[in-house]
Amino acid sequence: MKEIGRYFIFLGNLLTNRESFKTHYKLVVDECILIGIDSIFLFILVSSFMGAVSTVQTAFNLVAPYIPKYVISQVVREMTVLELAPTVMAIIFAGKVGSSMAGNLGTMRITEQIDALEVMGINSINYLVLPKIIASLLMYPMLVVLSGACALLGGYIVGNVTGILSPDEYIYGIRYMFNPFTVTFALIKSFVFAFLVSSISSYKGYYTHGGALEVGISSTKAVTTSVIAILLADYLLAQLLLSPA
Amino acid sequence: MIEIFNISKSFGQKQVLYDISGKFEKGKPNLIIGASGTGKSVLLKCIVELIRPDEGKVFFDNRNFTDASRQEKIEIRREIGMLFQGGALFDSKTVEDNVRFPLDMLANMPRDEKQDRVNLVLNRVGLQGANKKMPSELSGGMRKRVGIARAIVNNPKYLFCDEPNSGLDPQTSIVIDELIRDLTTDYDTTTIVVTHDMNSVMGIGERIMFLHQGRKLWEGSKDDITHSGVKELDDFVFANKVMMAMKEKGQF
Ligand SMILES: Nc1ncnc2c1ncn2[C@@H]1O[C@H](COP(=O)(O)OP(=O)(O)OP(=O)(O)O)[C@@H](O)[C@H]1O
Numbered sequence A: 001m002k003e004i005g006r007y008f009i010f011l012g013n014l015l016t017n018r019e020s021f022k023t024h025y026k027l028v029v030d031e032c033i034l035i036g037i038d039s040i041f042l043f044i045l046v047s048s049f050m051g052a053v054s055t056v057q058t059a060f061n062l063v064a065p066y067i068p069k070y071v072i073s074q075v076v077r078e079m080t081v082l083e084l085a086p087t088v089m090a091i092i093f094a095g096k097v098g099s100s101m102a103g104n105l106g107t108m109r110i111t112e113q114i115d116a117l118e119v120m121g122i123n124s125i126n127y128l129v130l131p132k133i134i135a136s137l138l139m140y141p142m143l144v145v146l147s148g149a150c151a152l153l154g155g156y157i158v159g160n161v162t163g164i165l166s167p168d169e170y171i172y173g174i175r176y177m178f179n180p181f182t183v184t185f186a187l188i189k190s191f192v193f194a195f196l197v198s199s200i201s202s203y204k205g206y207y208t209h210g211g212a213l214e215v216g217i218s219s220t221k222a223v224t225t226s227v228i229a230i231l232l233a234d235y236l237l238a239q240l241l242l243s244p245a
Numbered sequence B: 001m002i003e004i005f006n007i008s009k010s011f012g013q014k015q016v017l018y019d020i021s022g023k024f025e026k027g028k029p030n031l032i033i034g035a036s037g038t039g040k041s042v043l044l045k046c047i048v049e050l051i052r053p054d055e056g057k058v059f060f061d062n063r064n065f066t067d068a069s070r071q072e073k074i075e076i077r078r079e080i081g082m083l084f085q086g087g088a089l090f091d092s093k094t095v096e097d098n099v100r101f102p103l104d105m106l107a108n109m110p111r112d113e114k115q116d117r118v119n120l121v122l123n124r125v126g127l128q129g130a131n132k133k134m135p136s137e138l139s140g141g142m143r144k145r146v147g148i149a150r151a152i153v154n155n156p157k158y159l160f161c162d163e164p165n166s167g168l169d170p171q172t173s174i175v176i177d178e179l180i181r182d183l184t185t186d187y188d189t190t191t192i193v194v195t196h197d198m199n200s201v202m203g204i205g206e207r208i209m210f211l212h213q214g215r216k217l218w219e220g221s222k223d224d225i226t227h228s229g230v231k232e233l234d235d236f237v238f239a240n241k242v243m244m245a246m247k248e249k250g251q252f
């Protein structure tokens, strides 16, 4: 409970005594590049395979001959847009980007770099953490869109190569009864998850005490706490936005 | 001038500082000496409130820092230059960017002028030409010197140095000590230097505060340090072989 209070105070400090827009602009761009380099390859890899595997497994489960084949890609689409791209990727985002944010801030803490900023009269939370959060909010939704596309492409290729369903059937299924709100929902989720992962990981890193060992512990804790927060938020958002009113 | 009154600090059960008061004057280096682990770094951090003391007050030129508002604290902190024991260089920035950082953040001056200032201070700490190196490529002593350059680049009114010459060879040590003393007299800064190097003490120790296990046991100048009558201080001073040899020759 105390931890949660401290987390909110931490968030409050994000916006007090701000540095200039120009300073932040540069820092945000740097962070965006870091996040991109950190995660883009992994995202493409994981999501293409997930799309491919979902296609094969859905086909395996839909054995009844009277179910048209395009249902397979329709199911893959729903799974990808609603859960695989925003949520599963958020867990990977936490593992890759969140842990490196925590490690980075933890190292700055134990080597007194954060103290050095503070003693210059700079609000280190604003200076160091705000750019990470903004960069995550910018980058993560784009990564989600990218991984959605990769997943659908992965399914397309596998469906085609293994002959599960023809390209025409696949595309037909992808478009069949498409509800654009699911994409909006996925984007809402990705903003929420991006905020949770970046703020929780930064918080854990920022309040590291001790030495190199504790930096490692902070990174691990950042990932576990972020993942729990993602799953809770995922459930709450589904309840809020998807349950029939 | 910085004054501290009755500073105490504990970490959990462990008390590290006991009721320390004192006055640090302008224009001459003020030394804090004592054995390893006696709380010198903690005291320094309590003064600038990187660690919040449990009790006690700090005044910067009669401005109450302890009870100041957040904004006032920031104002005062912008007049501080600090060298940390480990250097605390930003390891994602080059030497030059590290040193220029306080100017970029706090000073309002044209680019060229900043660059001149950076080169000037790098020269003074003997690191000309190291501008583009990354902190990970530097030796321990070089990191220290970059830290000093960064601490002094913005002409601070208050300069804090935590062991400026640990890890340096004796010659560079003297250069750094003299640099700190010259800056202090030239710009009339209030300077506090933490050290356990007897060389520095005998070199620039005109005002010395001796800490032992979290308590202030003595203060005075280098001229009195050898006959203070404080046993713990004698143990500290004469742990140095040169000092001991001089004592045996009857020099004190
Ligand atoms: N953040 C902290 N949490 C708990 N204990 C601490 C903390 N910082 C320092 N201490 C303890 O306070 C005591 C004084 O530490 P300090 O770093 O001030 O020593 P020092 O006099 O600077 O020694 P050295 O000359 O080796 O740098 C030590 O026993 C240390 O374990």
Ligand SMILES: [Mg+2]
Pocket (backbone or CB within 6 Å): B040, B041, B042, B085, B162
């Ligand atoms: Mg120390």
